[in-house]
Amino acid sequence: MRDGRKVTLSDVAAHVGVSAITVSRALRTPEKVSLKLREEISRAIDLLGYVPDPAARALASSRTDVIGVIIPSVTNSVFADVLRGIYTAVEKTPFDIQLGNTRYSPLKEEKLLKVFLGQKPAGLIVSGIDQSERGRSLLETASCPVVQIMETGENPVDIMIGFSHYEAARAATIHLIEQGYRKLAFMGARMDPRTQRRFQGFRQAAAEAGLFSEERVVTTAEPSSVSLGSQLFCELIEQAPDLDAVFCINDDLALGVMFEAQRRRLSVPDRLGICGFNDLEMMAAAEPPITSVRTFRYEMGKRAVEMLLEAIAVGRGHRGTIVDLGFEVRKRASTARGSCGASD
Amino acid sequence: MRDGRKVTLSDVAAHVGVSAITVSRALRTPEKVSLKLREEISRAIDLLGYVPDPAARALASSRTDVIGVIIPSVTNSVFADVLRGIYTAVEKTPFDIQLGNTRYSPLKEEKLLKVFLGQKPAGLIVSGIDQSERGRSLLETASCPVVQIMETGENPVDIMIGFSHYEAARAATIHLIEQGYRKLAFMGARMDPRTQRRFQGFRQAAAEAGLFSEERVVTTAEPSSVSLGSQLFCELIEQAPDLDAVFCINDDLALGVMFEAQRRRLSVPDRLGICGFNDLEMMAAAEPPITSVRTFRYEMGKRAVEMLLEAIAVGRGHRGTIVDLGFEVRKRASTARGSCGASD
């Protein structure tokens, strides 16, 4: 501000003695402006405290430096990690993040998509592959690159980066079986489509070994938490007292199960195996350390942005790229049955 | 879109047979447009799929519906809760959130403030009271209401909502002393100003009881985590083997301490009392449940937005409002030394 009035491009231009467009170019395409002018302009900008008006820029050029990010939840620590990756990658660029929160509702997602796309974003990052039909077609006709994160699947809208929740759950279940567990239980909360696919992976692996039983499944629509894990475990063990291992849809639940097991003096891993999902930092630190499926959330966010920037630079071209970041079953004490402990 | 061309206000206006400004009014100040036209316009908007261009609106009216939120970290679960409150409160309003991430750097905060203020936000929510001098003066001359969250203190820029970290830490420490602990230790990570004030609260309470010792203090600049809690506890007990209670700057550290205590077969709470800070959900679910200082993060975010909206409605007026949300020491088993257990 200067005299309480906004400092504009023309103010800077007048101060240097050039036209406004030259200042604009000095900012956006410096290579088109002579070095001497560039320096003078830069000095004037500092002196006057000029800050570009993004609204005016967006209006004039029908482009913005905004990358829209649409995720189901800001609270969920899984997305927190993804966001950290996203913010890190965006930090050294001129782009801004605009966050949208679907709260796991496809309808809200659709509405957000409309709003975001109306703002002519430079790019869009959306979570998952389960857009509503209208949402999907909005994405397909979007005039900016789109990255779908969290999951891989058929038919990417544009770019896709994630991993297979089905395979990850399957691998974890196989690990439990390999450790000698036979009465496998499944615990799920907030059964969104991603979670459903994890369940399918569990079910498939268990069924293949002839170990699947509907009785040893608890799910709820409630959002997961540590205490919910404890609570669901109580239900689970009541309806199937002979269970010997639990695969939990996420680490919060797994931790809750472990605490409840301690409360009930069920020894982990001998009497009860526990496997979580996501491999939050605390799983390795727990006592005993808890087996979990490691996913590369930070990397996912980071690479999503990097790929988006690349696509922005060349203009939509990579259509169809799918990056599978994979996963890793981190085997820890909570499922280390057999080697030393006795089974019952 | 329609014929690949953006649908504008005038398109809607032409379709209904009115002028553009009438459509604009139907959207912004419906009470100034006759019911009949309003309905026709609304139908036309749906039919054509019109989405307002926020950039054009911002440029023409020098106002936006954006509330800037500047916080140190998106990852930190403390801020995740605050954000949840903010998003919840904003959800039913026409306002959008623009998130900025200072990464605990006052310089970055200053830069963000400049950028945000350049966008003429409707309001601003900033974290804490430790802005740099320039940052502070930017806030003071801002032409929108400003809410400082997370902490209370002297001289609010405008509105302030939070609690006293000093008093909260002090109360927790007094609780430890009351429980009979005498060799009080302090564990801190990422020692930002807020954390420093917690340390001062601990120090004061301990010193008043003649129980403060520099030897029983560990701090680090690293960001906190559960495993860091375990690790720091190892250091702590090495340098002060006789400690009998730890006050941790946050719950991650506290959980790490508890796991490490279990590993070392130190009984909690008899041999070791543990107190965390923030009262994350998992603290009550842990085994044993861990004492922590409950803070009202969700409420803070929610009320910050509500107060902001009010201030926006009346135009900056509440200057100087300070809302202290207080805190609550949740006494649980991890500090229930002796006979009497704690509830909750």
Add this chain to the structure above:
DNA sequence: CTCAGTCATGTTAGCGCTGTCACGCAACGA
């Protein structure tokens, strides 16, 4: 019947910036 007052709608201009094209000038080959 007149005239101020009210209400619903329209006209005009311009927010701050950039796309587009035009222009002046130096360097260079024919």
Add this chain to the structure above:
DNA sequence: TCGTTGCGTGACAGCGCTAACATGACTGAG
């Protein structure tokens, strides 16, 4: 000498919307 090319700069218009004022139809008091 002229044309050609390329570079750096400027003039102008217009992005989509709304502030401010203007207009016209209608109301009701005097």
